[in-house]
Amino acid sequence: MSSKTIQPHQKELFGHPIGLYVLFFTELWERFSYYGMRALLTLYIATSATAIDPGLGWSNKDAIWLYGWYTMLVYVAAIPGGWLADKFLGQKKTVMLGGFLLCVGHLVLAIPGTTAFFSGLLLIILGVGGLKPNISTMVGGLYKQGDIRRDSGFTIFYIGINIGAFLSSIVVGLVAYKYGWHYGFGLAGIGMLLGQAVFMFGQKYLTHVGNFIGASGSDADKEAMKKPLNKIEKDRVIVLLISFLIVVVFWGAFEQAGGLMNLYTDAKVDRSISIGSWTEIPAAVFQSLNAGYIIIFGTLIGGFWIWWKKQGKESSSLFKMAIGTIIMGLGYVFMMFASKEASAESFGKAAMFWVFLAYLFHTIGELCTSPVSLSFITKLAPVKYASIMMGVYFAATGFGNKLAGSIGEASQLESFSGNMVVSKQAILPFMAKDSIEIKNAEREIVTIHDYPINQDKNFSLKTKVYVENGEVVYKELESEKNLNSLFELSTKEDSNTKELLATLTERKITASNPYHAKLVFEKDKDKAQITENKGDGKDYGVSFVLEEQQSEVEYATFKWLVIFTVAFGLLLLLFLKRLKKLTHGAEDKERVIHDETEGFELADN
Template sequence: MSTATVNQNRKELFGHPVGLFVLFFTEMWERFSYYGMRGILVLYMATSATAIDPGLGWSNKDAIWLYGWYTMLVYVASIPGGWIADKFLGQKKTVMLGGLLLCFGHGILAIPQNWAFFTGLILIILGVGGLKPNISTMVGGLYKEGDIRRDSGFTIFYIGINIGAFLASITVGLVAYYYGWHYGFGLAGIGMVLGQIVFIWGQKFLKGVGEFTGGSEASEEERLAAKRPLNTIEKDRVVVLLISFLIVVVFWGAFEQAGGLMNLYTDAKVDRTTGWSSLAEIPAAVFQSLNAGYIIIFGTVIGGFWIWWKKKGRESSSLFKMAVGTIIMGLGYVFMMFASQEASAETFGKAAMIWIFLAYLFHTIGELCTSPVALSFITKLAPLKYASIMMGVYFAATGFGNKLAGSIGESAQLEPFEGTMVVSKQEVLPFMSKDSMEIKNLDKKIVDIYDYPINQDKNFSIKSKVYPENGKVVFKEYETGTDLNMLFELSSGEDSNTAELMTTLTENNVTASNPYHAKLVFEKDKDKAQIIGNKGDGKDYGVSFVLEEQQSEQEYATFKWLVIFTVAFGLLLILFLKKLKKLTHGAEDHEHEMLEQEPYELADPSIND
């Protein structure tokens, strides 16, 4: 694999090679497709299968579980993607192949069928694995070794990523909200097609970048470098890269709560009302645009700050930036702790939006100090023969971080208590009110009606006080105090967690005068809801709930430990910074401004033992 093979000055735009902007727009649209789909993925899985725009009907816990595995595999696939580029195709052709797989994957995901959902996810995993590590390595191939513009070039590239993410989070989120989940998935797919078109069109600006070292385009020097064993300096640099990947796992494990835990938290416990008649409530998925929006605003500012900081002769190594970024990102969860406290200050309360804005701001500043810097760091240290696969390992580390994030988010979600509604529709009607809702008529057109949710097989919920009394759990309607125990029976048997409910209430000294609270969610069995003749019969309803106080404590504890661990980890890195820098053998010691851009090769192959 090579990142540059043509000895010529490259055309420049705004002080950077034109090829940077080809890769910028390609990645922008690819990330539009990925983040647009990711922004609605968990919400789609967790949406009731009987809703007007049905989701998969999974629990929050199960949705985050799949989200964690999916986001991990998306990035772990970068290892075989990098290996294929290094050994067989080169980066450029592997990016082309990955882009085609992504076009098919997103297109299939727009089909409203279960087989299409899982098939689409698999193709997207394979496509990102081929595209993501190799397009990033190609960015490094545009710059000569020691060029101080490299970090800022990656920051510009990173801004492109986040323009795509910003546009996707708003447009895909709104399209999914107003027109349906699969229209949102389809819009994400259109973005990927545009990215593929840009990459094909821009090939003339990428000549000599990302070619296969075993092919005819490679120079004799590159072919020899690909066969030569690693020397001592290169081995040390690989070691420090592998250590830096541990930073990546920790950083993304904390950061990537955005699509899972924070997405669900925003949906359930943040006051998203605006007072605007045209948009009374902001869809939760739209808040995913904050991170990308902040990057667009502050990306060049943070990149310029570090260049200024370095020129002042102050510590500005990549490892230092990554440690500082991890600390700043972790501090963002302090605001989520404030949000959790505000929401739990009153029963069934919600937090103000300002906490989400502040949390994402700190997460973004931390990301700008870490992620684009890590990409650049790899292109500085990776040996030529392993350039793509090292970038693949980096993205695999990102994937493991995403899986860690999924596990953390999953642990923050309590297993719901479950039961079965045991009364007729007439007996439960007094506990609900008529509401405006959308349904599909016999012509499968969406129309607005005003009715009781149960008449349309819709979900409904009842706010309840919960406390133990005389050896049983008592449920009382929150405002009126009406007995709710007659409406449903808690599940029993080996899989039941009813005994756990009584234990929790007793151990926390819950009483009638100091009760816990729960929102009892009544949901019709999704298979029975498909039978037209059963519509509105009020039968086959299950009940599920979590204790609000217990859930709030779990979320607060999760946010607190994220702060403690990330800050402690970042400080530990700074403590060992000098020892880690020695392993780089001065790879960042001679960066300077260059008058003209020349081709660059990763890890100078002429270095001897």
């Protein structure tokens, strides 16, 4: 809408337009569905296809690869979503369409099967593309230009996002843990249905925002659509595009949460706990930490920046984004400590408090950057390109997510792989009976005490690995039994054995200072589906990585995330004055505006 249009009287609640709370609860439930699904995604992809609750059975590296592409496409879809709103439907109708696609997509994920899984992901990508940029733009449209409440309004909106993320990471994670992956996905879909219902029933509080201005009868609106950008508007677009580079860097580092940090927490953090029947916290539940911290600290940090500005100190959006990037990057210092602690002993694990501290710093950095970025766009974006610019912002977020996936993927070593070459009888002495969950004839999960191989389950052997007389030797960690006869590595042009031997030889790994590996024996997923083959002990593959080498790569990843993000934030501060000139004072005269009879707009001259 144009900045000249006169709008109806706007009701307020707790000092903000009541429409903010409609958008708050809509986004709360939309993010409940998205983050609930995201908390399960890499874990589901990487879970063995022969597990009691089967996943896709991909490697950690491939799981992070898919996660990176998916999270990128989810946000890149915001560009066509913003274009559709600005050119044809308006923000409100595009949000409605995106919400419908999300409902369908999340519920399709509840259907078992690979086809349903990828179809659900595609629908979610399209749905988020329609909803995400436009609902955020509508929040900005609730406030007049120069209203200091805009930033705090976005912080409140952001708290809604994270209440949804906090609840879903716990509830969806626990439901998936207890009842199965697809029940978790289904619960996420129910959350989206609630969000769609809130948006539909709250329309009477949103009559003045999100409408397609191309269909307006106002001459001012029609003129605004046709008029080319002036010098001030062009400069503001330039500074917005530069700020999107900050967004890519920030989310490239931050979004290790759903990939690398999720898998690291699952494998190398001591999650033991004794609460009722709980003996271990599911890794997916740790995804709730970020959202929980935002709920706790969101208004505090928003209030701090308002106080800081009133003291006459630097508080521009670009300054906040630079500080946020630095603080977020420093969170990985705690993951460096966690990595050192976990690698201090063979198959060691790090204490949980390192993860708590890392997420705390990530959250403080996020609160200084993400809601501020959303508000910044609505302050500077030309009105006729409002949704498109918000779409570009989310596309930058998507590229940051893809960067995060690439970084996480690079931090996971390719597994050495081969095949078990002995009979079941020959390998039984190397394993013990264990409590195993299986599904009985009634499809109920029951626990039995048996050898894993009798139930076609995965099993693992912790080993020492070293070089002796020019050969790679594998010995069981506790018993010192030689395991070389149990399996052989795959022979390729670049032989696994030659590569492993070269690595161990170069590092001078001998019996006195061995490396370690967990040999994972996994039944071929297709053969495991044949009932008459159950328990035959055949068709087992073997895979492993060298624990010490993997720890080195993870530590280096955390270290370079710290160095790059802090250096980038400092560089941004160095050029802050030049960048602020391009905003032409858009943030210089902010104040509280309660004039409820005038219209609400995005950027103005």
